[in-house]
Amino acid sequence: MTDLSISPEDITSALRARLGDYAYQPQREQVGRVIESGDGIARVSGLPEVMANELLDFGVGHDGRRLFGLALNLDERSIGAVLLGEASGVEEGDEVKPTGEVLSVPVGDAYLGRVVDPLGRPLDGKGPLAEDRLDGRRGLEVQAPGVVDRQPVKEPLQTGIKAIDAMTPIGRGQRELIIGDRQTGKTAVAIDTIINQREDWATGDPKQQVKCIYVAIGQKGSTVAEIVNRLDEAGALEFTTVVSAPASSPAPFQYIAPYAGAAIGGYWMYKGEHALIVYDDLSKQADAYRQLSLLLRRPPGREAYPGDVFYLHSRLLERAAKLSDELGGGSLTALPIIETKGGDVSAFIPTNVISITDGQIYLETDLFFQGVRPAINVGISVSRVGGNAQIKAMKSVSGTMRLDLAQYRELEAFAQFGSELDRASQAQLDRGVRVVEILKQPQFQPVSVEDQVVTIWAVSNGKLDDVPVADIRRFETELREHLHSRSGDLLDSIRSKGTLDDDARDQLDKVTDDFRSSFETSQPSEDREPGHTEDLATLDPDGTDREGGPRDDDQGDDDQGDSGGDDAGRNDAGNQAGPIADTDAQPTP
Numbered sequence: 001m002t003d004l005s006i007s008p009e010d011i012t013s014a015l016r017a018r019l020g021d022y023a024y025q026p027q028r029e030q031v032g033r034v035i036e037s038g039d040g041i042a043r044v045s046g047l048p049e050v051m052a053n054e055l056l057d058f059g060v061g062h063d064g065r066r067l068f069g070l071a072l073n074l075d076e077r078s079i080g081a082v083l084l085g086e087a088s089g090v091e092e093g094d095e096v097k098p099t100g101e102v103l104s105v106p107v108g109d110a111y112l113g114r115v116v117d118p119l120g121r122p123l124d125g126k127g128p129l130a131e132d133r134l135d136g137r138r139g140l141e142v143q144a145p146g147v148v149d150r151q152p153v154k155e156p157l158q159t160g161i162k163a164i165d166a167m168t169p170i171g172r173g174q175r176e177l178i179i180g181d182r183q184t185g186k187t188a189v190a191i192d193t194i195i196n197q198r199e200d201w202a203t204g205d206p207k208q209q210v211k212c213i214y215v216a217i218g219q220k221g222s223t224v225a226e227i228v229n230r231l232d233e234a235g236a237l238e239f240t241t242v243v244s245a246p247a248s249s250p251a252p253f254q255y256i257a258p259y260a261g262a263a264i265g266g267y268w269m270y271k272g273e274h275a276l277i278v279y280d281d282l283s284k285q286a287d288a289y290r291q292l293s294l295l296l297r298r299p300p301g302r303e304a305y306p307g308d309v310f311y312l313h314s315r316l317l318e319r320a321a322k323l324s325d326e327l328g329g330g331s332l333t334a335l336p337i338i339e340t341k342g343g344d345v346s347a348f349i350p351t352n353v354i355s356i357t358d359g360q361i362y363l364e365t366d367l368f369f370q371g372v373r374p375a376i377n378v379g380i381s382v383s384r385v386g387g388n389a390q391i392k393a394m395k396s397v398s399g400t401m402r403l404d405l406a407q408y409r410e411l412e413a414f415a416q417f418g419s420e421l422d423r424a425s426q427a428q429l430d431r432g433v434r435v436v437e438i439l440k441q442p443q444f445q446p447v448s449v450e451d452q453v454v455t456i457w458a459v460s461n462g463k464l465d466d467v468p469v470a471d472i473r474r475f476e477t478e479l480r481e482h483l484h485s486r487s488g489d490l491l492d493s494i495r496s497k498g499t500l501d502d503d504a505r506d507q508l509d510k511v512t513d514d515f516r517s518s519f520e521t522s523q524p525s526e527d528r529e530p531g532h533t534e535d536l537a538t539l540d541p542d543g544t545d546r547e548g549g550p551r552d553d554d555q556g557d558d559d560q561g562d563s564g565g566d567d568a569g570r571n572d573a574g575n576q577a578g579p580i581a582d583t584d585a586q587p588t589p
Contacts (some may be wrong), residue, residue: 032056032096035078040087040250041295042069044079044096053141056081057097062089069096070103070252073296080296082252084119102141105260107267108134111241112211115228118245118253118260124228138267140259144318151324153358156389157210157276157333160196160446161189163376163439166398166456168361171389172210172274173322173331177353179338179345180363184375186337188443189361190214190278191227193335195234196446197276210333211268212240213277215261217254218284221246234444254288262319265332269321272328277320281337282313286349303348310352317356359383373440378405391449391498397457401435404460408432427465434464437472450494451480454508457500463512471521482515483508 032046044056054071056079061067063086073080083090105120110133115124122129153171170176170193178186197210214231216224224244231237241264245257258279265275279285286309293306301307313336320334338353343365345354354360361381368375387395411429415421421429438459441447447455455476458464467475483491490507494500500508 030098034090034092034094034096037090039295040083042081042083042090044081047079047098050079050098053102055099055101055103057099058090061086082292084252102139104137104139105263106134107138107264110134111264113238115242115244118257123244138263140256140263145321149324149327150321153322153385154388156391158196158449159193161192161374162447162452163374165452167378167402168381168383169389171385172333174385175317175320175334175357177336177357177360179340179350179360181340181343181365184363184365184368186363187280189374190335192446194240195236198236201239206273210274210276213261213265215243215257215279217245217257218247251288251291254285255292258285258316262316266319269330269332272330274331276333279336281339283339283349313353314356358385378402393453393494393498393500396500397453397460405435433469434472435459437469438476450491453494454483458512468521475519479515487511
């Protein structure tokens, strides 16, 4: 039998060799302790090297998920952190570890068609995000593009809403505020804008496609679900990401949700693609930030908001830009929504956001209940980009529309006193009624830019002056159908070239006149008031008929157009605001 004994010398030499290779490597780990916890806030001691906005690891929470906190206050002896999740399990004395990372979310095309929370975790029950379509992570707090990294906004972003595309146009890379009281249709405008991007998405051209992000802040969960269903039914969910921080979520989620959406959209912008982001709404984000700041014992300012609430929104909205060609020429367009109280646009948060953005679309309660929907007040609404964000055809046909509407509003107020109007004023009043009526449109039915051009051209050139107000909407619909069947090449030319030359105008004039001759009105022409048949082109400024006819001085105030416009808005079931007139109240009956 073989002797397997080992001599003591062999053992000693083996141990010496092993010990000689050993190098002492001390392990250093920072561990803090919770000294106070409550209301979603934790105060932590013992972590002197933590960065601002660094993630802190609080271990596994009661829901089985790892619980993280966000370091917001860096005091001399403690850290004030907000808890990103269920905070009931955090107790005094619990261990807290720094992660060395700032808050970030995964980015990539895997988000398209998905509903996620502000940390990028899916909420729609469709499983995890596709790993092969993710492209790393992006910090929630990043520096906005500098001046030299940008270029002027000059490429239109079509909303499909006639009143916006004609008078307050939006360009790719712009920041346009949607502001108004509750229940005025702010969310409806934003959702229609998202739905209208499906035409560009269908082209398959990444330089034309617009990927959309809808950030729901403090909304009811049922409302968010309804919006997702509407987008899905309209075929817009496939290019849309919904970031949801509902009212039931902790205040920190409502605070970081807009930054998560901006991080997702910024990834596409720096890839040279185009993105649109809707913040619905930033008033609730400001309220959540106020709550966190007061719990962190920061000194309150005006309306109890902290002193840096302006910076809260400015650093967010400045991330929307049109990048220079050297950086790929991508864009991120922002549509922030702000809710006012009693129409007061001079409150703290509304004035802050108005000063940051490139214009505002103001929705008015009175117009909404008069049946003018979308209830956009074109006198207060403005786009600081202006005609640069319009195609040439739209710019040429809508140039005087804002002035015409302003003059109509003045005449309308004057006519309410029962004063007699000359024929020119009466004709202008009747034209204004038809312009207001033509700008109405149902929810979830955006209009293509070429259809908008021909509609606005028709009303601006008096083609609708002899059409009863009650028939305006039907006339518009049937005219568009007639043009698509008889002059599809004309509409294609307007869309592809973006211009409306003299030959196109002549062709449009001929086709429109042919359609007018065959259009059957619901009101016989002999029963209409004289003002409804008056053409502005046949009147001199003093109201006399250019053909030599005397002016009808006995004609009184014709209020048929005004009441007809309102009644048409109230009675048109398709023009009601629908279930998403606004997201924080039940629809108006």
